[in-house]
Amino acid sequence: MKRRDLLAGAAALGLPALLPAASHGQAAPAGNRKLTIAFGDLVSSLDPQLNNLPGDRSSDLHFFDLLVRNQYNELQPGLALSWTLVDPTTWDFVLRPDVKWSDGRPFTADDVVFSYARAPSVPGSVANFGGYLRTVASVEALGPLQLRVKTREPNPLLPLNLASVHIVSRHGTEGATSNDFNTGKALIGTGPYRMVSYTQGERTLLRANPDYWDGAPYWTEVDYRYVANAASRTAALLAGDVDVIDKVSVSDLAQLRARPEVAVHAYPGLRMLLLQPSFAPGPNRFITDNDGKTFEKSPLTDQRVRQALSVAINRQALCERLLLGTANPTGQWMPEGTFGYNPDVPVPGYDPDGAKKLLAEAGFPNGFQITVHVPNDRYILGPQTIQAIGQMWSRIGVRTSVEAQPWAVYAAAVTKNEYAMSTLAWGNGTGEGTYAMTNVLGSFDAKLGRGVSNWGRYKSDEMDAALDAAMQEFDDTKREAIVKGAVVTAARDVGIIPLLHYQNVWASRRALKVEPLSSDRTVAMMVSPA
Structure with missing residues (x-):
C-alpha cells in the first residue's frame, strides 16, 4: 500500500492501518560479521531528539525505533502495530508487545508519552523536532500498550509525522542531558544495535542486539566512521579500509565504476x-x-x-x-x-x-x-x-x-x-x-x-x-x-x-549490496551480501 493510499484510505475512513513490517533483521549464519562504513554527515550527538540533522538521523536508526516506519516510500508498523483514526482529531495506537529496552526493561506507552513531550524542546537543539509534533495537543497512555494522540486540528499526516520522531525511554532519559547519550549513560534504546563506544567527530562502534524484536541484524559488529572529505572516503574504500561509503564524490565516480572490486549504487534523491x-x-x-x-x-x-x-x-x-x-x-x-x-x-x-x-x-x-x-x-x-x-x-x-x-x-x-x-x-x-x-x-x-x-x-x-x-x-x-x-x-x-x-550515491565492495531504507540515510541495516 503506497503512502497516499494508506493515508487517504485507512486514515480518512478510520480503519486500522495495519501493514506487514519490513524487517530490519536479516537471517544470518552463525559467526562474527563486521561491517565498516565511512559516512559524510557529521553526527552532532547520539541524543536522537536533539537535532533533526542527516548524520544524527542516520546514527539514531541503529539504536532507537519509531512508532511508525517510513521505508521504501511506505508507512509500516514500528513500535506501533496499528493505528486508527477515531475522529478527525483523535488517533489510537496499539503498541507492539514484548519489546525490551537495551537494559532489559519493558517498553510501554508511557515511554511514548514522555518522548513526544521531550522532543520539541531539547536544550541546545539547533534543529528541533517540533515541526513533526506541532499539531499534537495531548498524548495519553490508555494502557501499557495502548496510546491515544489528540491533535489541535485534523491532521491526516500524523502517522507520517511520527515516523520521524524517535522513542526514548522515560527511565533512562528523564533528567539526563544530551551528553549522557554520548557517554552511553542514557543510550538505552530498542533498536537493532547497542553502542560499544563513541568518539564525537570520529566514529561509533556498534554491536548487534541479539534480542531485537525484529530479529537480530546480519552484521554483528559495525564500525561507523565519520570521514568528512569525499576523496578520503573513496581512498579508504579503494584501500580496503572500509566496506561502504556514502555521498560519493562526483569526481571519483568514473574511477570507482571502472574498478572491478567496487560496486556503485545510485538512486534518485529527495534532497x-x-x-x-x-x-x-x-x-x-x-x-x-x-x-x-x-x-x-x-x-x-x-x-x-x-x-x-x-x-x-x-x-x-x-x-x-x-x-x-x-x-x-x-x-x-x-x-x-x-x-x-x-x-x-x-x-x-x-x-x-x-x-x-x-x-x-x-x-x-x-x-x-x-x-x-x-x-x-x-x-x-x-x-x-x-x-x-x-x-x-x-x-x-x-x-x-x-x-x-x-x-x-x-x-x-x-x-x-x-x-x-x-x-x-x-x-x-x-x-x-x-x-x-x-x-x-x-x-x-x-x-x-x-x-x-x-x-x-x-x-x-x-x-x-x-x-x-x-x-x-x-x-x-x-x-x-x-x-x-x-x-x-x-x-x-x-x-x-x-x-x-x-542523486543518492553509495559505493561498496563488489560483494555487497546497498539498498536505501529511507531517503539518503546511511545505516548498517541497508547493507547485505550481494
Whole structure:
C-alpha cells in the first residue's frame, strides 16, 4: 500500500492501518560479521531528539525505533502495530508487545508519552523536532500498550509525522542531558544495535542486539566512521579500509565504476540544495553597496532582486559540469514524480540580461556586494557550487564573496538569521511536500514548531494558509492540489531559491549490496551480501 493510499484510505475512513513490517533483521549464519562504513554527515550527538540533522538521523536508526516506519516510500508498523483514526482529531495506537529496552526493561506507552513531550524542546537543539509534533495537543497512555494522540486540528499526516520522531525511554532519559547519550549513560534504546563506544567527530562502534524484536541484524559488529572529505572516503574504500561509503564524490565516480572490486549504487534523491535570502528588513553587514556601506533597507526584501539572483543562476550547467550528472536542476522543493511536485512550475531559465534589467528596475543598476555562507563539511560540493553561483552573480553586477564555515560555526549564526544569504540542503525526508512547507517555508514560530529551518524568515500569509489547509485535508487529491498551489506561491515570491536535487550515491565492495531504507540515510541495516 503506497503512502497516499494508506493515508487517504485507512486514515480518512478510520480503519486500522495495519501493514506487514519490513524487517530490519536479516537471517544470518552463525559467526562474527563486521561491517565498516565511512559516512559524510557529521553526527552532532547520539541524543536522537536533539537535532533533526542527516548524520544524527542516520546514527539514531541503529539504536532507537519509531512508532511508525517510513521505508521504501511506505508507512509500516514500528513500535506501533496499528493505528486508527477515531475522529478527525483523535488517533489510537496499539503498541507492539514484548519489546525490551537495551537494559532489559519493558517498553510501554508511557515511554511514548514522555518522548513526544521531550522532543520539541531539547536544550541546545539547533534543529528541533517540533515541526513533526506541532499539531499534537495531548498524548495519553490508555494502557501499557495502548496510546491515544489528540491533535489541535485534523491532521491526516500524523502517522507520517511520527515516523520521524524517535522513542526514548522515560527511565533512562528523564533528567539526563544530551551528553549522557554520548557517554552511553542514557543510550538505552530498542533498536537493532547497542553502542560499544563513541568518539564525537570520529566514529561509533556498534554491536548487534541479539534480542531485537525484529530479529537480530546480519552484521554483528559495525564500525561507523565519520570521514568528512569525499576523496578520503573513496581512498579508504579503494584501500580496503572500509566496506561502504556514502555521498560519493562526483569526481571519483568514473574511477570507482571502472574498478572491478567496487560496486556503485545510485538512486534518485529527495534532497534539494537551495539558497535562503534573509528577509530581515534592516542593515546586514553581509550585503552592502559597492563602496562597502550597509543598506538601510536590505535589497533582498525586494522580490525583483530575489528574482534576478534566481534567473542569474545556470542550474543546468551546475548539474552537468560541476556535479557531472549526479543532480537535476529544479525550481521547487519536491522532485518530479513525488507528492506535491507541480509540473506547471518550471526550472527558472538562465537569463543574465533579464537579471540585470530586474536589478535596474529595483534601483540597483550597478548591483551591490553580498556574502553567501555555506557549510564546508556538510553538503556535496556545497562550497564549490556556491562559488560557481557567485561567479554567475558577479557577471550581473552582484559582487559575491563566499564564506565556507564548519557546520558548528555556521549553525550557530544561521539559525539566528545573521547571514544575508544562507545555504541549505533539505532532505524532504517524509517524501511529500508539506514537510518542507512546515519546516522551511512556514513562518517561523518556535512555539508551534513551524519554520524551524526557515533561516531567512520568509513569511507569507498565503503560504501559511496553504499549510494550515493541507494539514487538515484528508483527501489526498485535494491536499496535493493545495501543495501544488503553495509551490506557485513560493516561486512567485522567491521565498527560497531552489537549485537542484541530488542523486543518492553509495559505493561498496563488489560483494555487497546497498539498498536505501529511507531517503539518503546511511545505516548498517541497508547493507547485505550481494
